[in-house]
Amino acid sequence: MMINCTINGRAYQFNIDPRMSLMELLRQQGLNSVKQGCSVGECGACTVLIDDIATDTCIYLALWADGKSIRTAEGEVKGRHLSAVQQAYVDTGAVQCGFCTPGFVMTSTSMVERFRGQPLTEQEIRRGLAGNLCRCTGYTSIIKAVQKAQQLDEETPR
Template sequence: MKLQLNMTVNDEAVNIEVEQDARLLDVLRDDLGLTGTKEGCGVGECGACTVIIDGKTANSCIVLAASMDGCDIKTIEYLSKDGKLNPMQQSFIDNSALQCGFCTPGFVLSGISLLDRNPNPTTEEIKEGISGNICRCTGYEQIIKAVEDVRDKKYVKDGACNE
């Protein structure tokens, strides 16, 4: 039996029928074509499927889509909707904070969410803030630097570097 679901995804109203046991991740990818959200483990351990639900990060692989009725969901695609990069995205590029790129959307969202809640985190707090995202390529250091640069306001709103 399918269920009617009304949610907001990347600022757009989405009305969709979903299977009752569908995962949010599958609805985003398979039904809405938002493939920037990735599946790495399916058990909430790697963070590749991170999205922002009502202002907080969550692993969309362990979120029941049906539970998202009335919720506001933002995925990686939201950030450059207007054709401009978010400062966090620009900082990831400038800091070489990615290699294979599979975990990158999740890290970008975790970084943004961290700064939303704590605009001035210490390096240790940044490590904690991104600790739900696993990267097998970079060793994290350049990712942390990317978040620090945004924290330190090296970027103006449109993503251009201040320096």
């Protein structure tokens, strides 16, 4: 089955097995920020943005990506510059082992973009990140990263 989609701003056409998950397709393309964690949509390690919506790719069939725009953590880096969210994660020390970080970054990116100009409360951030699990942190630094990302995003000229 043939599908067409955009990944990190670049158009692609793939001949896929209709049973293939989007996670499998993206990892085959060398997009290793898309981690295989639980494979049942519970941990968020495979989260990407599909048409700007945070989505678990392990339970999303690749054929559903036809005509969609997909963004991964690799695509958030512009030249040699991290995105506001990625920089905030670095600045706040929200990265420990790093396995879950790309999924958290993409979920955070979705929140920061969706609520641009509307500072989120800690409770709203916790609720927004509920689909992502981390075994290394107490989430405090991740919440601080989202708050800082909102500040950095506001300071970034468009």
